[in-house]
Amino acid sequence: MRTGVWLVGARGSVAVTSIVGAAAVRAGLTEPIGCVTEHPVLRSDALPAFGDLVFGGHDIATISVVKKAEALAESGVVPARLVATLHSELAAVDEEIRPLPHGTAAEVAAAVTADLLHFRRRHGLARVVVVNVASTEAAAAPHPAHTSLESLRDALDTLPPSALMAYAAFEAGCAFVDFTPSTGARLPALHELATASRVPYAGHDGKTGETLIKSVLAPMFAMRNLRVRSWSGTNLLGGGDGATLAEPAANAAKSASKQRVLSETLGYQPDGHTRIEYVPDIGDFKTAWDLITFAGFLGTPMRMEFTWHGCDSALAAPLVLDLARLTAAAHGAGRVGPLTELAFFFKDPLGEVDHALGAQFEALATFVRSL
Numbered sequence: 001m002r003t004g005v006w007l008v009g010a011r012g013s014v015a016v017t018s019i020v021g022a023a024a025v026r027a028g029l030t031e032p033i034g035c036v037t038e039h040p041v042l043r044s045d046a047l048p049a050f051g052d053l054v055f056g057g058h059d060i061a062t063i064s065v066v067k068k069a070e071a072l073a074e075s076g077v078v079p080a081r082l083v084a085t086l087h088s089e090l091a092a093v094d095e096e097i098r099p100l101p102h103g104t105a106a107e108v109a110a111a112v113t114a115d116l117l118h119f120r121r122r123h124g125l126a127r128v129v130v131v132n133v134a135s136t137e138a139a140a141a142p143h144p145a146h147t148s149l150e151s152l153r154d155a156l157d158t159l160p161p162s163a164l165m166a167y168a169a170f171e172a173g174c175a176f177v178d179f180t181p182s183t184g185a186r187l188p189a190l191h192e193l194a195t196a197s198r199v200p201y202a203g204h205d206g207k208t209g210e211t212l213i214k215s216v217l218a219p220m221f222a223m224r225n226l227r228v229r230s231w232s233g234t235n236l237l238g239g240g241d242g243a244t245l246a247e248p249a250a251n252a253a254k255s256a257s258k259q260r261v262l263s264e265t266l267g268y269q270p271d272g273h274t275r276i277e278y279v280p281d282i283g284d285f286k287t288a289w290d291l292i293t294f295a296g297f298l299g300t301p302m303r304m305e306f307t308w309h310g311c312d313s314a315l316a317a318p319l320v321l322d323l324a325r326l327t328a329a330a331h332g333a334g335r336v337g338p339l340t341e342l343a344f345f346f347k348d349p350l351g352e353v354d355h356a357l358g359a360q361f362e363a364l365a366t367f368v369r370s371l
Contacts, residue, residue: 001332003048004125005324006116006174008165009134010057010097013239013284014179016068017078017317018133019055023089024082026051034318036344037325042364046333046371047325048126056096056119058112058165059134065094075283077313105156105164112168120172127331129324130169131177132162132184132203133316140183149196152189159183166190170197175327178203179320181348195337200330202323202339205347208315209308210235210274210288211261212357217292217304218265219356226294229301231262232272233290238282239312260348264355286312319345326368333371341367 005022007015024030032038037047063071066083069090073080083090096119101111120128137160140146145155152159152167159167162182169176170185170193178184178201185194185201194201207215210233221228263269272291288308296302323345330339343349344360354360 001048001126001328002052002054002124003324003328004054004056004119004123004128004174005321006119006128006130006169007055007057007320008130008132008162009059010055011059011061011063011065011068012133012135013068013072013077013313014133014316014320015057015059016065016072017313018320019065019090019093020069020072020078020082020086021317022050022053022055022321023086023093026053027086027089029082029085032318032321034315035322036319036364037322037368042368044329044368044371046329046368048328050321053321053324054096054123054125055093056098056115058098058100058115060100062099065090065097072284072313077284077311105159109156109164109168109171112165113172116169116172116174120174127328128172128174129177129327129331130165130174131179131320131324132165132182133179133320134162134165134182136180137162137182140187146187146189149189149192152187152193159187163187163190166201167193170194170199170201173197173199175199175331176201176203177323177327179206179316179323181205186350191337198334198336200327200335200337200339201350202327202342203346203348203350206316206319207345207347208312208319209286209310210290211347213288213290213306213308214261215265215355215357215360217306218262219358221292221294222266226296228262228266228270229293229295230271231290231292233274233288235274235276236279236282236287237276237312238279238286239284261355284311284313286310329371330367339367 069083072078073083140160143158145151162184166176166185292304338350340351343353344364
């Protein structure tokens with residue numbers, strides 16, 4: 001079941017790490033560590049195999065996939081031996097990456113749709129999943145044209161870039177995954193288009209670090225009936241993601257996404273905030289430090305602190321592969337519209353879902369069994 005994975009932001013760190021990882025797993029050069037779909041409970045013949053994934057994408061950057069992979073190896077994100085061994089495979093993927101088209105919004109959407117259809121036909125793919133791993137954008141302001149498909153078609157220039165990519169994907173009959181906190185498919189008119197095109201979509205904002213820990217710890221406090229008074233975190237990021245989030249509007253969108261798990265899981269919003277700061281020197285790595293104050297029996301004040309050090313791309317890439325496999329299988333099984341069962345992977349998931357990680361994993365396992 002050959003499946004296309006079309007990456008928006010295909011020359012970025014997360015995308016290239018995903019490409020290197022899939023090629024390495026396919027060649028038997030590494031184990032799929034970090035891939036949730038390889039958990040014994042979640043393995044399924046309904047999912048396309050790693051060897052069946054065919055990569056392409058769009059990007060405004062011109063650096064080759066090979067050069068980007070070499071840069072990631074130099075910074076310690078991926079093993080240099082894998083990049084050297086997989087040189088020809090990475091170069092082949094590079095041939096499938098297109099520059100983002102120019103023109104009016106309608107012209108860009110038509111060109112992206114044509115690229116997707118040509119990609120699917122050229123490789124004889126059963127289906128294609130478009131995954132947005134581009135830079136975070138500011139939250140979209142409400143617009144009347146976003147409420148119905150009929151009005152949207154005459155106002156495509158009102159769409160933010162991520163939503164325009166979702167529009168093009170649905171027009172091409174492709175599923176869509178938003179791995180960022182950007183708008184993506186989260187508009188009523190785009191839901192209408194996905195339904196009409198009989199395709200599923202998933203999102204938003206991959207859960208890879210600090211928020212992953214929150215989704216484990218917050219249920220603990222709730223189940224023990226301990227009152228969380230405040231929860232504050234500081235996130236230090238380097239690399240392209242950190243540079244993008246230095247922009248206030250993108251920073252605000254990301255911070256809001258990271259905070260949702262607390263109010264949803266605890267049933268109230270404790271004091272505190274999440275800060276995101278750009279530290280160029282740490283590159284693709286990130287550090288999060290959180291301070292939690294809480295009250296126990298008789299109001300006794302207590303506190304908890306944790307520090308998380310991780311490599312952003314190495315944490316995100318296996319989830320990108322998981323989501324591509326799961327969404328493709330859902331499309332093949334006839335699922336249409338929002339895949340709320342994939343909440344396990346997201347900070348700000350679609351629909352009214354449980355935000356506790358354990359409950360999300362159970363929902364995911366049930367979903368996989370149904371495919």
